[in-house]
Amino acid sequence: MIADVLSETEARMDRAVEAAKEDFSTVRTGRANPQMFQKILVEYYGTPTPLAQLASLTNVEARTIVISPYDKSALKAIEDAIRNTPNLGANPTNDGNIVRVTMPELTEERRKEYVKLARSKGEDAKVHVRGIRRKAKDDLDALKSEIGEDELVRAEKELDALTRAHVDAIDEALKRKEAELLEV
Incomplete structure (x- = not known):
């Protein structure tokens, strides 16, 4: 019974750490990365659809992404969705076949804003891990x-060690992301 609770908790915490790493990958760095566009939803025939399902994303240069929609009628919707995405700072251009997104250079001030955003996402992930811990404790x-x-005391110590390890993994991923953001 204890082993079941702990193994389920560990699996949920692992998923929370992976979700945090995925979230960090959506925060923009100095170079263009197709991951930044994964969470963008495009209004496609009245339904919010992930951009990755509507188009292929190609990284052609360090700061340029080319988006080739599978359906050319979605070009305008894709362009609008990218333009209206906060914290991206991108200005897409549409040539009738593809959408080209050139990411502007990051200023020091903008880099610091992105670090704050990454820290916020990291803190949210740690809160989620602690919530999983609380449920397991219950x-x-x-x-x-x-x-x-x-047995209960031993299980709680194992639970605390699990929580500490997962919070440390989030902190480590956050530290790597901060270094990547501040790198000029």
């Missing part, structure tokens, strides 16, 4: 009548 407390006090 599940362990519910088992208190079936298991001994010593």
Whole structure:
């Protein structure tokens, strides 16, 4: 029973760390990265659709992404969705066949804003991991009548070690992202 609670908790925490890393990849750095466009939703025939399902994204230069839609009628919608995405700072151009997005150079001030955004995403991820820990603690407390006090204390120590390891993994990913953002 304890092992089930701990293994489920570890799996959920692993997913939370992966989600945090994915979130960090959407924060813009000095170079263009197709990952930055993964969470953009395009209004396609009245339905918000992820950009990756509507077009192929190609990184042609360090700061340029070419978006080739599968359906040319979606060009204008893709261009509008990119232009209206906050924190991207991109100005797309549409030549009738593709959308070309050239990312502007990052100023020091903009880099610091992105670091703040990354830290905010990191803190959200850590809060999520702590929420998973809280639920697992409640599940362990519910088992208190079936298991001994010593087993419960041991399980809580394992839970704390799991939580610490996952929070450290988020901090490490955040540190790498900050270094990448501040690199000129």
